[in-house]
Amino acid sequence: MKETILITGCSSGIGRLCAEKLHEAGYTVVASCRKPEDVATLQQQGLNCIQLDLDDTDSIHQGIEACQAITGGRIDVLFNNAAYGQPGALEDLPTQALRQQFETNLFGWHELTQAVIPIMLKQGSGKIVQNSSVLGLVAMKYRGAYNASKFALEGYTDTLRLELRDTPLHVSLIEPGPIESHFRENAKLKFEQHIDMAGSRHHPNYQKTLDRLGKTSPSNKFTLAPDAVLKPLLSIIRSEQPSPRYYVTQPTHIFGFLRRVLPVRWLDQLLNKSN
Template structure:
């Protein structure tokens, strides 16, 4: 059965892979990107794509309006995926950096989701899929802004699911661990924009952070391709009763389990070993 699907954050990585795969599978996919140059590139490759900047309210609504024109006014699935990670110790992060992290990773998603809900209620069906992270389950050092945004997303989505429980709209979370993408490139740019490495007491660990973010190959042996996220997304699209949560990659399963069974002191010691 063909579904109309809007995906955010499709210039690279998970969003791009899922958009092309779902399009190839016969779904009416509308990808979206923040930059017009990325929109043009995807359109040149045969994908329907609109410009949608999650930090701009007008752009969000204009992008949704354009997407609905391409789907005949119907939207079966919204896959909220567009996000980035602001690295750096919380004590070194200017408040503006935290604001920008939430603007993209939380507030933009809310604005788009809020606009989509009436459409799905009117048509009598719909699925809202949130691409979260293992860092919405456990925290790691020097990822505080991203941790906070994903923890917020988890609470937001759980609440939304309860509020829509007696409606025909399903709400699901996908929670990946490390996935091959350009995520590290964007995180490095955000880190260099806001963190003064040489004036921080975390200078030694920051050099490790820059080394990790600068690697072209995966720095984690558990890293999977974007195909690992596509699989649960396909299940959600095709299921009459999709699950509330889908864990992706071994670290998510491990930390999801450890969070339930370990006291905070022991979990903190384990997590503290990561840089």
């Protein structure tokens, strides 16, 4: 019997593509979305889809119950994927915006993971897959909130892996660079919501940020389609001993290497060229 897989953040991009392809491959997939209209869209496609809002404790636990009702109680794989980016210089970032970033990108993941672990321990197996980012390995300007949430996720996941080492559960990180999605579109909305561009000393660079976020075409030549993440996810699902980390896209491989070998100031000079 093929595994049951719960995936968060399936309204678009990586989550949706992985849910669709794994469903086609015969896995029992339970996709989740925050908005009811997105849930309805995926259900109309024939997918199992539930509402799950990572900012809402009740929604998280109701989502787990709904998932178990579909799968007969099993959750073999949890793919934590739902996240967004909050652009802006840290000095311009309202504390509440940073809290919201962590609520969705870390605290909600923790609450969901914490609730799934006992289910996996009881059934005697399970895999927890965290979709991180190259920005969990290196930091870039005007992405401080997102950088911080992904750096925190990396530490969280490394700790979780150590603490579950004496159990039949496995924990893996997928670390993509640029992937085609609605990420930039959503980030632009968050920038406009929380950042006072006119009153900032970063105004000239912010215009470049808005230009980048407003593009409909890939932001750089290294951008890959969402199925680039499906490949390592399938490797994790099929492996008896999945690796702790899976790099996706050339920038992740490059910066992962440079972080290990370059002095901090040299790496800073390279990263400073980014907007």
